Amino acid sequence: MARIRFEGLEKRYGAQPVLAPLDLVIEDGEFFTFVGPSGCGKSTLLHLIAGIEAPQAGAIYFDHDRVDQLAPGARDVAMVFQSYALYPHLTVRENIAFPLRVRRLARAEIGREVGRVADALGLAALLDRKPRELSGGQRQRVALGRALVRRPRVFLMDEPLSNLDARLRLEMREELKRLHEAYRVTTIYVTHDQEEAMALSQRIAVLSAGRVQQCATPQQVYADPANLFVAQFVGSPPINVIGGDAVRDVPGAAPLLAKHANEPLLLGVRPADVEVYPAPRAGTLAVEVTLIEPTGSDLWVVGRWRGQRIKGRAAPGARIERGATAHFNVPPERVYCFAAGTGGRVRVD
Amino acid sequence: MRRALRAAGMALVIGYCLAPFLWQVATSLKPAAELMSLPPLFPTRLTFEHYAAIFAGHPFLRIIANSALVAACTTLLALAVGAPAAFALSMLQVRGRVAILAGVLAISMFPPIATVSPLFLALAALGLHDTVAALIITYTTFSLPLAVWLLMNFFAALPRELYAAARVDGCTAFGAFTRVVLPLAAPGLLAAGLLTFIFAWNEFLFALTFTATEAARTIPVGIALFPGLHEVPYGEIAAAAVTVTLPVVVLALVFQRRIVEGLTAGAVKG
Numbered sequence: 001m002a003r004i005r006f007e008g009l010e011k012r013y014g015a016q017p018v019l020a021p022l023d024l025v026i027e028d029g030e031f032f033t034f035v036g037p038s039g040c041g042k043s044t045l046l047h048l049i050a051g052i053e054a055p056q057a058g059a060i061y062f063d064h065d066r067v068d069q070l071a072p073g074a075r076d077v078a079m080v081f082q083s084y085a086l087y088p089h090l091t092v093r094e095n096i097a098f099p100l101r102v103r104r105l106a107r108a109e110i111g112r113e114v115g116r117v118a119d120a121l122g123l124a125a126l127l128d129r130k131p132r133e134l135s136g137g138q139r140q141r142v143a144l145g146r147a148l149v150r151r152p153r154v155f156l157m158d159e160p161l162s163n164l165d166a167r168l169r170l171e172m173r174e175e176l177k178r179l180h181e182a183y184r185v186t187t188i189y190v191t192h193d194q195e196e197a198m199a200l201s202q203r204i205a206v207l208s209a210g211r212v213q214q215c216a217t218p219q220q221v222y223a224d225p226a227n228l229f230v231a232q233f234v235g236s237p238p239i240n241v242i243g244g245d246a247v248r249d250v251p252g253a254a255p256l257l258a259k260h261a262n263e264p265l266l267l268g269v270r271p272a273d274v275e276v277y278p279a280p281r282a283g284t285l286a287v288e289v290t291l292i293e294p295t296g297s298d299l300w301v302v303g304r305w306r307g308q309r310i311k312g313r314a315a316p317g318a319r320i321e322r323g324a325t326a327h328f329n330v331p332p333e334r335v336y337c338f339a340a341g342t343g344g345r346v347r348v349d
Numbered sequence: 350m351r352r353a354l355r356a357a358g359m360a361l362v363i364g365y366c367l368a369p370f371l372w373q374v375a376t377s378l379k380p381a382a383e384l385m386s387l388p389p390l391f392p393t394r395l396t397f398e399h400y401a402a403i404f405a406g407h408p409f410l411r412i413i414a415n416s417a418l419v420a421a422c423t424t425l426l427a428l429a430v431g432a433p434a435a436f437a438l439s440m441l442q443v444r445g446r447v448a449i450l451a452g453v454l455a456i457s458m459f460p461p462i463a464t465v466s467p468l469f470l471a472l473a474a475l476g477l478h479d480t481v482a483a484l485i486i487t488y489t490t491f492s493l494p495l496a497v498w499l500l501m502n503f504f505a506a507l508p509r510e511l512y513a514a515a516r517v518d519g520c521t522a523f524g525a526f527t528r529v530v531l532p533l534a535a536p537g538l539l540a541a542g543l544l545t546f547i548f549a550w551n552e553f554l555f556a557l558t559f560t561a562t563e564a565a566r567t568i569p570v571g572i573a574l575f576p577g578l579h580e581v582p583y584g585e586i587a588a589a590a591v592t593v594t595l596p597v598v599v600l601a602l603v604f605q606r607r608i609v610e611g612l613t614a615g616a617v618k619g
Contacts, residue, residue: 087511
């Protein structure tokens with residue numbers, strides 16, 4: 001277990017910057033997630049921590065030990081790969097035992113540790129199978145087992161759930177959380193799925209183009225996004241963004257607009273905050289409904305209002321029809337404001 | 350109609366490939382009297398006298414043993430040197446990689462005849478004239494480029510994450526090579542090894558130049574130098590050729606599937 005510190009960590013491929021200088025501390029025992037679209041540098045960062053790639057500049061510390069010059073095997077990290085990277089020529093037992101064998105542990109001890117991990121992950125019956133005889137979820141468990149068996153200082157996970165089907169992904173997500181609570185190993189998790197990041201992590205860092213856009217708890221990132229990118233990346237369904245002349249007619253926007261009169265603004269409001277009613281109410285917007293998405297617990301309504309697409313939530317049984325007019329309530333206190341040029345957050349205060 | 354055409358085409362190709370060999374088989378089984386006349390195409394009476402003659406009249410076993418030793422050692426050496434080289438070139442960051450690859454390719458394009466004299470002088474100076482060691486060294490250098498290229502393609506087709514996983518799990522680069530990369534590349538090793546073996550088994554030019562006696566003479570040279578007093582001993586030559594072709598055919602048949610896997614590695618996902 002270790003506290004991890006990055007100091008000006010930087011990576012380029014040729015002239016192409018992949019990771020802008022990164023300064024960040026991840027606390028001992030924390031479940032920390034880097035989330036961002038593909039190509040944002042998050043997998044590269046994991047490779048730098050594991051030692052699979054070398055940085056151009058900067059340092060990585062585990063507690064007080066500088067590790068960025070060490071060979072991968074000397075860093076005492078364990079990694080779960082997106083493809084699982086199980087050794088195809090070895091059985092499940094041999095796969096899980098592999099890191100211990102490399103470290104020349106006694107045979108009896110290896111057997112005991114493998115048994116312990118196999119029991120914890122429900123793999124005891126599969127120990128003599130080869131990876132190709134396993135289902136996706138089972139392979140995932142073996143990959144976790146191979147990482148867990150060592151009790152490493154740091155756990156690295158590179159999109160470990162993205163090859164699973166939706167249902168299994170939710171199951172494994174819960175299991176990951178349970179495992180982290182049981183073992184309390186500092187875990188760095190990488191995903192492009194913001195929902196996964198939110199559900200698992202104590203803190204998340206939203207990455208884009210090699211830069212951390214915001215680093216905070218999931219709740220802070222959701223409720224108080226640092227900029228337009230974060231606001232759009234986090235939250236499902238994605239946030240409504242209203243621009244152009246229409247911003248003037250968004251309820252509660254007037255004082256903001258007066259303050260930033262010579263700067264074009266974008267307004268954002270989360271669909272979950274926008275209530276949709278079949279009948280008009282005070283302060284609602286009249287919106288032409290273009291699409292309805294019932295999910296059982298919610299009824300999502302997509303409409304056009306002054307040339308802008310806007311999505312809101314109605315009660316599951318609400319009588320709302322496509323082509324008709326519905327009434328969207330945009331609560332002023334839930335509206336985020338961004339500078340149209342930079343995407344930076346513009347605060348009210 | 351199409352099936353008939355296809356069958357005819359296949360028969361043509363198979364016949365083209367196998368006819369010389371079948372001719373040798375037929376010749377090796379013919380009585381001496383029938384050797385120089387055409388009909389009969391096939392022996393009227395099967396005889397094994399030529400086979401008996403090659404083992405009785407010549408140091409043929411010694412020559413076969415030489416060939417086996419040379420081919421086996423060449424194969425092992427070429428794989429022992431070629432596999433780590435191919436691994437480094439395909440999976441590690443090697444400085445001057447392009448220059449090394451160009452060098453490997455250039456070596457494989459050297460016409461052997463151009464190097465015979467200098468190699469002869471060098472080997473003679475080393476006191477290796479007429480030894481199997483001379484052949485093993487020469488064959489290894491000449492078969493390495495092919496082995497390296499073949500194995501490189503094979504290693505490059507392995508998922509890089511497997512190597513990364515092995516490193517993170519605590520292996521050194523060489524440990525990851527021996528524990529993970531090599532076992533997975535077994536079909537590639539087999540293919541490269543077999544091609545090297547066949548090359549060394551069949552090579553004639555160097556073997557003729559660097560050997561003088563039965564101490565190091567290999568099969569192709571041995572057969573070519575079969576002594577005939579008044580005539581060329583066609584029957585014995587054919588018998589010897591058939592005898593030494595059989596092991597190669599058997600090897601190829603046994604490993605056929607693995608070789609095809611090895612040669613098409615990466616083209617089709619395993």
